Amino acid sequence: MTADIHKKQRVMWPKPGESSPGGGALFPFAGSVASVEALQRILSDLTRGVLHPGAKLKVRELIERYGISATPLREALAQLAARGLVLVEDRKGFRVPPVSLEQLQDLSQSRVIVEGEALRLAIAHGDAAWEGEVLSNLHQLRREIERRDSASQEWLDAYERQHHRFHKALLAACPLHSLKDFCDNLYIQMTRYRRLLKELGFSAAAGNGAHEPIVEATLARRGDEAVPLLREHITIPVRAIREYLEKNGTGVPLR
Amino acid sequence: MTADIHKKQRVMWPKPGESSPGGGALFPFAGSVASVEALQRILSDLTRGVLHPGAKLKVRELIERYGISATPLREALAQLAARGLVLVEDRKGFRVPPVSLEQLQDLSQSRVIVEGEALRLAIAHGDAAWEGEVLSNLHQLRREIERRDSASQEWLDAYERQHHRFHKALLAACPLHSLKDFCDNLYIQMTRYRRLLKELGFSAAAGNGAHEPIVEATLARRGDEAVPLLREHITIPVRAIREYLEKNGTGVPLR
DNA sequence: AGCCTTAAAATTATCGATAAAAAATAATTT
DNA sequence: AAATTATTTTTTATCGATAATTTTAAGGCT
Numbered sequence: 001m002t003a004d005i006h007k008k009q010r011v012m013w014p015k016p017g018e019s020s021p022g023g024g025a026l027f028p029f030a031g032s033v034a035s036v037e038a039l040q041r042i043l044s045d046l047t048r049g050v051l052h053p054g055a056k057l058k059v060r061e062l063i064e065r066y067g068i069s070a071t072p073l074r075e076a077l078a079q080l081a082a083r084g085l086v087l088v089e090d091r092k093g094f095r096v097p098p099v100s101l102e103q104l105q106d107l108s109q110s111r112v113i114v115e116g117e118a119l120r121l122a123i124a125h126g127d128a129a130w131e132g133e134v135l136s137n138l139h140q141l142r143r144e145i146e147r148r149d150s151a152s153q154e155w156l157d158a159y160e161r162q163h164h165r166f167h168k169a170l171l172a173a174c175p176l177h178s179l180k181d182f183c184d185n186l187y188i189q190m191t192r193y194r195r196l197l198k199e200l201g202f203s204a205a206a207g208n209g210a211h212e213p214i215v216e217a218t219l220a221r222r223g224d225e226a227v228p229l230l231r232e233h234i235t236i237p238v239r240a241i242r243e244y245l246e247k248n249g250t251g252v253p254l255r
Numbered sequence: 256m257t258a259d260i261h262k263k264q265r266v267m268w269p270k271p272g273e274s275s276p277g278g279g280a281l282f283p284f285a286g287s288v289a290s291v292e293a294l295q296r297i298l299s300d301l302t303r304g305v306l307h308p309g310a311k312l313k314v315r316e317l318i319e320r321y322g323i324s325a326t327p328l329r330e331a332l333a334q335l336a337a338r339g340l341v342l343v344e345d346r347k348g349f350r351v352p353p354v355s356l357e358q359l360q361d362l363s364q365s366r367v368i369v370e371g372e373a374l375r376l377a378i379a380h381g382d383a384a385w386e387g388e389v390l391s392n393l394h395q396l397r398r399e400i401e402r403r404d405s406a407s408q409e410w411l412d413a414y415e416r417q418h419h420r421f422h423k424a425l426l427a428a429c430p431l432h433s434l435k436d437f438c439d440n441l442y443i444q445m446t447r448y449r450r451l452l453k454e455l456g457f458s459a460a461a462g463n464g465a466h467e468p469i470v471e472a473t474l475a476r477r478g479d480e481a482v483p484l485l486r487e488h489i490t491i492p493v494r495a496i497r498e499y500l501e502k503n504g505t506g507v508p509l510r
Numbered sequence: 511a512g513c514c515t516t517a518a519a520a521t522t523a524t525c526g527a528t529a530a531a532a533a534a535t536a537a538t539t540t
Numbered sequence: 541a542a543a544t545t546a547t548t549t550t551t552t553a554t555c556g557a558t559a560a561t562t563t564t565a566a567g568g569c570t
Contacts, residue, residue: 030343031333032553059522069555071326074523078286078330082337084433088285091561093522110433117368178339178365178444182437189433287523314552324525329553346531348552 026164028184029079034072039079041066046085046096047191048157049199057086057094083185101241104193108238111186115234116227118174118183123223126173131219137162137169138215145208156198160191166211170218170230193237200244207236281419283439284334289327294334296321301340301351302446303412304454312341312349338440356496359448363493366441370489371482373429373438378478381428386474392417392424393470400463411453415446421466425473425485448492455499462491 029039042062045051062073077094080086087097097103122130144162149155167187171180197206210233217226284294297317300306317328332349335341342352352358377385399417404410422442429435452461465488472481 030336030345032345034554035333036345058520060520070523071329071554074326075329075333075553078290078333079337081285082334084436090285090287090291091522093562106430106432110431110437113372113431113434114369114437175361176365176368177361178441179368181339182365182369186433289524313550315550325553326524330523346552348532 026161026168027188028181031075031079032072034068035075035079038062038066038068038073039076042076042080043085043188047160047188047195048153049192049195051096053096053099053192055096057096059093084189099192099196101238101245104190104238104241107186107190107193108235111183111190111234112231114179114186115171115183116231118171118176118179119218119227119230120223121176121179122171122173123218123221123226125175130169130173133169133172134215134219137166138211141166141208141211150198150203156195160194164188164191170214190237193241197237197240202240202244206240207233210236281416281423282443283436286330286334287327289323290330290334293317293321293323293328294331297331297335298340298443302415302443302450303408304447304450306351308351308354308447310351312351314348339444354447354451356493356500359445359493359496362441362445362448363490366438366445366489367486369434369441370426370438371486373426373431373434374473374482374485375478376431376434377426377428378473378476378481380430385424385428388424388427389470389473392421393466396421396463396466405453405458411450415449419443419446425469445492448496452492452495457495457499461495462488465491 027040027043029036031039042051042057051057057077059070059073063069066073077086077088081088081094084097087095089095126134141162144155144159147155148159164187168184171183174180210229214226214229214233217223217229282295282298284291286294297306297312306312312332314325314328318324321328332341332343336343336349339352342350344350381389396417399410399414402410403414419442423439426435426438465484469481469484469488472478472484
C-alpha cells in the first residue's frame with residue numbers, strides 16, 4: 001500500500017504529446033484537461049441521446065458522473081453553450097436544447113448555403129494531398145459501412161465518427177477557416193437529429209449512395225455538379241423527418 | 256456602520272427584469288451574472304485595444320481587474336474562446352488572439368459570402384416592421400455620425416454600437432438563426448480591425464456613404480443590387496489595411 | 511377544496527484555498 | 541563562460557465549501 005492514497009484526488013495530467021494518439025482531433029474544442037474531457041463526454045452523451053432533449057443538466061449530477069468539480073464542468077458547459085449545443089438560462093442552470101423540425105430546417109438550410117460555398121472553394125484550391133485525403137476517407141467510410149451492425153452502439157459511434165471525418169476531409173482545402181469552423185459546428189449540431197432518425201427506424205446509412213458521386217464530381221473539379229449533390233445529401237434528414245411526421249401524425253419525438 | 260460589512264463579499268444579483276434596460280441585448284452571450292459581466296468587459300477591452308493582440312490574459316490580473324473569482328472568469332473566457340475571440344492553450348492559459356492580414360481576409364471573405372446570402376433572405380422575408388427597424392437604425396446611425404468627435408472614446412464606442420445595431424437590423428428578417436448568429440460573430444471579430452484602422456488614421460466613418468444606397472436597394476427589394484453593395488462595404492477594412500501596408504512597408508501593427 | 515403565505519430542501523453561482531505545471535532564477539558542472 | 545541541472549517563483553487548473561437563489565413542500569386562510 002502506497003502512501004499517496006491519501007493525497008487529494010485530482011484529474012491526471014497527460015504528458016505533453018499524449019492527447020489524441022489516433023490522428024488529428026475530430027472536435028475543435030480547446031481548453032484545460034478536465035474541461036475538454038468533460039466537454040467531449042457531455043457532447044457524446046448529447047449526440048447519442050443519453051441526455052434527452054429538454055432535460056435539465058444539474059451540475060451536481062454531472063460532477064458525480066464525470067468525476068470532476070464545478071469549475072471545469074462549467075467551463076465545458078459555457079463552451080458548449082457558446083456553440084448552441086447546450087442552453088443556459090441565468091440562475092436556472094443549463095439544459096439540453098429541445099429538438100424541433102424548425103431548428104433542423106434552420107441548421108440544414110444554413111448548412112446548404114455555407115457548406116455548398118465551402119466545397120466550391122475547396123474544389124478551387126485543393127491540391128493532390130487533399131484529393132488523397134478525400135479518397136482515403138471515402139474508402140474508410142465504405143469499409144465502415146461494410147461491417148455494419150445497426151444493433152451495436154460501438155458501430156454507430158464508429159460510423160458517425162468516420163462520416164464526420166469524411167465531411168471534414170471534403171472541406172479541408174477550403175481556405176476560409178471561419179467558414180469551415182462554422183460548417184463543422186452545424187454538422188455537430190445536426191448529429192443529434194441523425195441519431196434520432198436512426199431511432200425512428202431509418203437506416204443508419206440511408207444517404208450513403210450519395211458519397212461516391214460527390215467525391216467523383218469533386219475530384220474532377222466539377223463544382224457545379226458536386227455542390228448540388230452535397231446539398232441534396234445535407235437535406236436528407238429534414239426530408240426524412242418530414243416524411244415520418246406526415247405518416248405518424250404531428251411530432252411524437254419532436255417537441 | 257452596518258453589521259453586514261463583514262459579510263462575505265459577492266457580486267450583486269440583479270432583480271428579475273433588471274438586466275439590460277436600453278432595448279434588446281446587443282451581444283448574444285448568455286450565462287450567469289458575474290460571468291456575462293466579465294465577458295462583456297473583456298470583450299469591450301479586447302475590441303477597444305486595451306488588451307493588446309497577443310497579450311497574455313493572466314487569471315489573477317483579470318480577477319483583480321474585474322473583481323470576480325476564477326470560476327465565472329474562466330466561464331467567460333471559455334465562451335469567448337469557443338467564438339474565436341480569445342485563444343487558449345492547454346496549461347498555458349489564455350491570450351488575446353494576434354491580428355493578421357490573413358485573419359482579416361478570412362473573416363471578410365467569409366462574411367461576404369454568408370452575410371450576402373443572409374441579406375438576400377432578409378429581403379425575401381422582411382415585413383413592414385423590419386423595414387421600419389432598418390430605417391430607424393439608419394437614421395440613428397446618421398445622427399451618431401453628425402455628432403462625430405473622433406477624439407472621444409465615448410463617441411467611438413457609441414458609434415460602433417450603433418453601427419453594429421444597424422447591421423443586425425439589416426439581417427433581422429433573415430429566417431435562418433444559425434446563419435444570423437454566425438454573421439454576428441464575424442462582425443464582432445472584425446471589430447478589433449475596424450478599431451485598429453481608426454488608430455492608423457483612417458476616418459471612423461470612412462464607408463458611411465455606403466449605408467444609404469444599401470438601405471435604399473434593400474427596402475426596394477432589389478437584392479441583386481443590395482447584396483453587392485453590402486459586400487463592397489464589408490471589404491472596406493481589408494482594402495484599407497492593404498493600402499496602408501503598401502505605403503508603410505510590411506505590417507507594423509499587424510504581426 | 512383552492513389560494514396565498516411561509517418554511518424547508520434543492521440547486522445555482524460564486525468564492526478562497528491549493529496541487530500541479532510552467533516560467534524564471536540560481537547553482538552546478540564541463 | 542556556456543550549457544545543464546536544481547531551485548524558487550509565478551501561474552494555471554482544480555477542488556471543496558458556501559451564500560444567494562429557485563423550487564418544492566407545508567401550513568394557514570377564505
